Amino acid sequence: MDPGIIGQAAGLFAVTNVDDILILALFFAQGAGHPGATSRIVAGQYLGFLGILLVAVAAGFGATFLPEPVIPYLGLLPLALGVKAAWQAWKNHRGGGDDPAEERSNAPEMLAVAAVTFANGGDNIGVYVPVFANTGLGGMSIYVLVFLVLVAVWCAVGRFFATRPVVAQVLSRWGHVLLPLVLTGIGLLILIEGGAFGL
Template sequence: MDLGIIGQAAGLFAVTNIDDILILALFFARGAGHPGSTRRIVLGQYLGFTAILAVAVAAAFGATFLPESAVPYLGLLPLALGLKAARQAWKSHRNGAGDQEDTRAEPGGGPGALEVAAVTFANGGDNIGVYVPVFATAGIGGMTAYAVVFLVLVAVWCFAGRFFATRPVVARALARWGHVLLPLVLIGIGLLILVEGGAFGL
């Protein structure tokens, strides 16, 4: 594999996914203490990013599975998930800290794989627009190289998100404010995607 393409792919991934590290850290913080949450978050991140790659590759080959006019409406996904997370945080706050502690160790608690995948895919709507022309000019070999590097870096991003979420200072801050930050970040991303894309005439 050409080192030049590897470097270009790594740079392109980093530039287009830098915000995912914060989102992943919030997901990992929310999943702390829930058995299997790390596996579900990583699976969800891979599912979401694989969907982004599939759409970008299909579009590069000329198959328009996702009309350009529909991309801004992807913002509805993180917006809805953010509102849901805000509702859950409000319920937990009203029920008191004791009830929250009792539910943290329940199997299957924390973020679900499909929830993470939906946020990843919706947040990657802009990525598709960047990847398509790059893929279209890279050819089959170059496109394959980009895809391999991207998928390897998804694992690095997951590790980085978990690393930040488990640092003592960061972990304490996320444990204290994560239930507030996650809904705010998701709602903010959703609104940004909708407004920048001109959805609903915004």
């Protein structure tokens, strides 16, 4: 395996899943003291993320059939998602938006965790598709393998944070700023590296 691709995959996973750490921490905190909650949360996270990967890989294969000059323009998708996330964060800040992590009386169920993971990963799909389309089958396989390993790491980190409220509060405060910056940066990088608009 190419260490460069492994590093790129790890970096891409990290920057596109920063917000997942907070969500996982909230799920683990909610499941504290409930037997089997940890395994249900981990299974739900994997199920949701596998759904994200299936959609991204399928679209990545479809994107490889596009004319080569068109592929760099797929960077417009994460760029638009970054702008949308920034707009949403600004609206929530101005309007005192609702907390996305709603309190529940029961421990989280596997399908609920999977649904939240998949829904929250819509932005990830927009970022992964152009990357997968440009790496080919071998590179895409490495990305998928690294992502699946890192899902377990993310679950462990989320569980760790669930026991440290101060850290969870910091992520809650700045996660809405990091996500738009990262998405916009990835979109610009794809556009510039692909030479879109003569860049």
